[in-house]
Amino acid sequence: MNATERTPADLLRSALAADPGRPLVTFYDDATGERVELSVATFSNWVAKTANLLQGDLGAGPGDRVALMLPAHWQTAVWLLACASVGVVADVDGNAGAADVVASGPDTLDAARACSGERVALxxxxxxxxxxxxxxxxLDYAVEVPRQGDVFTPFSPVDPEEPALIVAGAEYTAAEVVERARGDAPELNLTGPGSRLLSALPYDTWEGLSAGLYAPLTAGASVVLxxxxxxxxxxxxxxxIESERVTATAR
Known part of the structure; x- marks a missing residue:
């Protein structure tokens, strides 16, 4: 990590420049048998398209709040980095009624209808x-996102010192997200490129978000979510654990 990496979006850009073909997020759902592996390049493309959807079609900008009513999932990880790219506040499991935009999974649609702004269903x-x-x-995310652009440029620069994340009632700036995640990486045995952390933690706590996305990103590592x-x-x-070459676990 260098001094220019002060937001999660900065970390993703550095990962893309360093090794776009390496795995970043490998996702399993053991209720459905699903396995998805996203390289840094593929993940970054999803983030760019989602950020373009947020900033363009949904009209979200710095200071707006996006309620992410979503489980630990690779698409949730995409939304977290898209929010960081635009500069909006990602409110994990947040109150839809207080949000400017809501992104909801299929199990929380009724609660998500409390949002008076734009609503996206995954x-x-x-x-x-x-x-x-x-x-x-x-809006159906799977219908809307493919038509978005593959390159994202924010209308205004993202301020690392502005609020970026709310989880479990705590608010963090973008810079705090990066610093806390960087501090967590050694405790999670993430020693650098080649480290692979298997995380089964939910995304509704800082610990789950850090293990399941942010800490691996700061360490140049990857996550098996x-x-x-x-x-x-x-x-x-x-x-x-053996087949995925997992080097550390968080359960």
Whole structure:
């Protein structure tokens, strides 16, 4: 990490410049059998498209609040970095009624309708699939995001000292997210490129967000993000750890 990396978006840009082809996020859902692996380049492309959706079609800008009513999932990780790229506040499991934009999974649509601003629904289906029928009052993320541009430029520079993340009632600036995650990396045994952390922690705490995204990003490492890991037998978990070349775990 260098002095110019003061926001999560800065970290992603550095990762893209260093090694775009390496894995960044590998996602498992042990309720559906889904496995998705995203390289730095592929993840960055999803982030750029989502940031363009946020800034352009949804009209979000610095100071706005985006309620992320989403589980630990690779698309949630994309939204977190897209919010950081635009400069909006990502409010994890936040109050939709107080948000300017809400991004909701299929299980929280009723609560998400409290948002009087723009609403986006994520089906969270394998391969980023869309809803069979778009939920009333929501844009379908899987329909809207592919048409967005592959390059993102914010309308105004992101201020590292402005609020960027709210989780479990605590608010962090973009610079604080980077600094805290960088401090967490050694404790999570992330020693640099080649480190792979398997995380089964939910995204509703700082610890889960750090292990499941931010700390690996600061260390030039990668994350194996596991949802519904409790459904996987221990012997199968051991095989996953071996096959994915996992070097550390957070459970």
């Amino acid at each position: 089906a969270l289906r394998p391969l980023g699939g869309r809803f069979p029928q778009p939920p009333e009052g929501f 596991c949802r519904n890991l409790d459904r996987l037998p221990e012997d199968s978990l051991a095989k996953r």
